[in-house]
Amino acid sequence: MFSNTILPELRSRWSKIQSKINETEADGCLIGGNVNLFYLANRIFSGYCYFANESEPLFFVKRPVNLQGDNVIYIRKPEDIPALLAERGIALPKTLLLETDELSYNEIARLQTAFSATKLLNATTLLRAVRTIKSDYEIELLRHSGKIHADCYREIPKLYRSGMTDIDFSIEIEKLFRQKGSLGLFRVFGNSMEIFMGSILAGKNAEAASPYDFAMGGEGIHPSLPVGCNGTKLTEGMAVMVDMGGTFTGYITDMTRIFSVGKLTELAYKAHQVSIEIHREIESIAKPGVATADLYQIALLKAEKSGLSDYFMGYKQQAGFVGHGVGIEINESPVLAPRSKEILTEGHVFALEPKFVIPGTGAVGIENTFVVNKNSVENLTDLEEEIISL
Amino acid sequence: MFSNTILPELRSRWSKIQSKINETEADGCLIGGNVNLFYLANRIFSGYCYFANESEPLFFVKRPVNLQGDNVIYIRKPEDIPALLAERGIALPKTLLLETDELSYNEIARLQTAFSATKLLNATTLLRAVRTIKSDYEIELLRHSGKIHADCYREIPKLYRSGMTDIDFSIEIEKLFRQKGSLGLFRVFGNSMEIFMGSILAGKNAEAASPYDFAMGGEGIHPSLPVGCNGTKLTEGMAVMVDMGGTFTGYITDMTRIFSVGKLTELAYKAHQVSIEIHREIESIAKPGVATADLYQIALLKAEKSGLSDYFMGYKQQAGFVGHGVGIEINESPVLAPRSKEILTEGHVFALEPKFVIPGTGAVGIENTFVVNKNSVENLTDLEEEIISL
Numbered sequence: 001m002f003s004n005t006i007l008p009e010l011r012s013r014w015s016k017i018q019s020k021i022n023e024t025e026a027d028g029c030l031i032g033g034n035v036n037l038f039y040l041a042n043r044i045f046s047g048y049c050y051f052a053n054e055s056e057p058l059f060f061v062k063r064p065v066n067l068q069g070d071n072v073i074y075i076r077k078p079e080d081i082p083a084l085l086a087e088r089g090i091a092l093p094k095t096l097l098l099e100t101d102e103l104s105y106n107e108i109a110r111l112q113t114a115f116s117a118t119k120l121l122n123a124t125t126l127l128r129a130v131r132t133i134k135s136d137y138e139i140e141l142l143r144h145s146g147k148i149h150a151d152c153y154r155e156i157p158k159l160y161r162s163g164m165t166d167i168d169f170s171i172e173i174e175k176l177f178r179q180k181g182s183l184g185l186f187r188v189f190g191n192s193m194e195i196f197m198g199s200i201l202a203g204k205n206a207e208a209a210s211p212y213d214f215a216m217g218g219e220g221i222h223p224s225l226p227v228g229c230n231g232t233k234l235t236e237g238m239a240v241m242v243d244m245g246g247t248f249t250g251y252i253t254d255m256t257r258i259f260s261v262g263k264l265t266e267l268a269y270k271a272h273q274v275s276i277e278i279h280r281e282i283e284s285i286a287k288p289g290v291a292t293a294d295l296y297q298i299a300l301l302k303a304e305k306s307g308l309s310d311y312f313m314g315y316k317q318q319a320g321f322v323g324h325g326v327g328i329e330i331n332e333s334p335v336l337a338p339r340s341k342e343i344l345t346e347g348h349v350f351a352l353e354p355k356f357v358i359p360g361t362g363a364v365g366i367e368n369t370f371v372v373n374k375n376s377v378e379n380l381t382d383l384e385e386e387i388i389s390l
Numbered sequence: 391m392f393s394n395t396i397l398p399e400l401r402s403r404w405s406k407i408q409s410k411i412n413e414t415e416a417d418g419c420l421i422g423g424n425v426n427l428f429y430l431a432n433r434i435f436s437g438y439c440y441f442a443n444e445s446e447p448l449f450f451v452k453r454p455v456n457l458q459g460d461n462v463i464y465i466r467k468p469e470d471i472p473a474l475l476a477e478r479g480i481a482l483p484k485t486l487l488l489e490t491d492e493l494s495y496n497e498i499a500r501l502q503t504a505f506s507a508t509k510l511l512n513a514t515t516l517l518r519a520v521r522t523i524k525s526d527y528e529i530e531l532l533r534h535s536g537k538i539h540a541d542c543y544r545e546i547p548k549l550y551r552s553g554m555t556d557i558d559f560s561i562e563i564e565k566l567f568r569q570k571g572s573l574g575l576f577r578v579f580g581n582s583m584e585i586f587m588g589s590i591l592a593g594k595n596a597e598a599a600s601p602y603d604f605a606m607g608g609e610g611i612h613p614s615l616p617v618g619c620n621g622t623k624l625t626e627g628m629a630v631m632v633d634m635g636g637t638f639t640g641y642i643t644d645m646t647r648i649f650s651v652g653k654l655t656e657l658a659y660k661a662h663q664v665s666i667e668i669h670r671e672i673e674s675i676a677k678p679g680v681a682t683a684d685l686y687q688i689a690l691l692k693a694e695k696s697g698l699s700d701y702f703m704g705y706k707q708q709a710g711f712v713g714h715g716v717g718i719e720i721n722e723s724p725v726l727a728p729r730s731k732e733i734l735t736e737g738h739v740f741a742l743e744p745k746f747v748i749p750g751t752g753a754v755g756i757e758n759t760f761v762v763n764k765n766s767v768e769n770l771t772d773l774e775e776e777i778i779s780l
Binding site: 033034038042043044045046047062063064065066098100101102103104105106107108109120122124167170171174175178179181183184185191192194195196197208209210211212213217221222223224225226249250316317328 | 423433434435436453454488490491492493494495496497498499510512514557560564569573574581585586598600601602603607612613614615616707
């Protein structure tokens, strides 16, 4: 199931998780969500990964039919697992870690019953805490994703044709991303946020409030997916925000650049410049030990001092954060928000997106993805940051 | 929040749900999942819909900020709801229906606590039971989706160029779908199945077993999304299965056609013909009152009699169903599977996909989406069914 090249990386992840488990009172941890299974096995399978003790985890697999390995055990249903553990002399856990923020109520209840566990603890929190610190291997994947991401953005101006709608423009950008290897699928933590490959926001559509907890809104094409482009014709004086997910390697980079049709208002250019300045300021102080809430305050204060508070992170509806961790999912920890208690740590990877919605013009501001290194942060999505005229 | 054109349709849905609630011992039903909220409000919002009694449901909204209506009440968090109910003289429920197969364990636990409910019942099952029977309004949307879906498939041969890989071909098809109005996002019930816009399977890649519970597999582009195209170069003698989701209207049609590069083996043509014959046979007997398990048996028997059992619904890994309900999600009820207890009912909409994987050649067979009318079924994805040479 595991190649020799990936095995040391996986062993390191398993060991970090086992250490975290040891800090709890749990005597078992069963993982069944796709995102965490990918983290634990470097591939998606249908089944579960079980941590019992200091030894390596067991992989209980339903599908596909052809996986092999010492720790791979085929099952038909989770109820098969306890007997298989007993055969190996492994006692059932009294306190069991399960992904209680990810799996459905009934699935968790079923697993608890199958394992006769008397107490449950939250494996979602535990796994997200481990996943928030990226290994060198993961950072290399994110670096690679960021490079392709920036390459795609460099080619975007070539895709523009006069008379296009935001949807036409989006379709060309989507195709470019797919040609460069985008997997298409955009993994979001939680059930409540949905998005296709990313978001293109042009002109007044940037003012449309969305139900989702993304930084920006947009009416969307249809009330069943109210986010992003809505058929706005791209015309003179319009800002066109491109915020596509960098889904090239199983690890997502996040990046925004602004394109303009002709010239924008002075206010739009000013706000865009403030977003760039926020980036420079945060880049200059962000390093291990810095509180993410402080980074949010820096961005907010800068927006206030520039007289742009009304436009900061939305116009009618404003988002309550200015950045977020990324990884296998687009919304990992840490969050750059006023009440966040998280402290930047080496290996954190976060997207910074101080944006402004200028009524009548559209959204401006940039977004880059940074990795936190030993004494500084490194921009993974390096590309010209000024507004690019189409 | 609701236009006058959609209100009668929504009232009819609310009333069906209220009737189902009345059949249970529940004295309240709180809905918070996106798919069900779309069903109840004809738009996605962040918040909850609450059914208390015979009156119309209340909509507790967090985002977007600009919804209006008699039944719209803004909240910051679900814990705000009980006091707002009390203000309206509505007692808290003792037994509460919640979406226990959709919302996470912790979200359900939080809602139960907020409502001080002593007992929970499954609103997922209840809503899916209501949603399985489509209204005339919904069938019209599905008809519309099916027409665009077939129009797209008609144009697919034009997209083929010699030397393409399955990914190249997929990217062109995706673009075509988006240009014809596809929303891109493909809603799947449950956490375990993931897919981008659909699946293109060429040649031996059709034999690759996938972890997902789709009818067919495929290696995929990356181990984080192991389904569908994998970079196979399209060459002489290869069957190319196109199974893209018809996500045009918020209601999904499902459709598969087979394209070939040059001539396929006799076995492939024979198996494809058997798939068409299964369609004709099932079409001729499917109507209200027929058991879906019987439809599965017809398909299986036909495959067996034709000596094609080994290839039916997969080669190394075989799917255990031959059709599935569709609607807002791609996997609704009824399921055409051996142990299904469901009976076809007027308003059911299901996809039928008897397929065969021919080793060395690829996947063959067709898929159509049918609506169950008063005395018959109607094909919503009407288009030539023979293998189309590229």
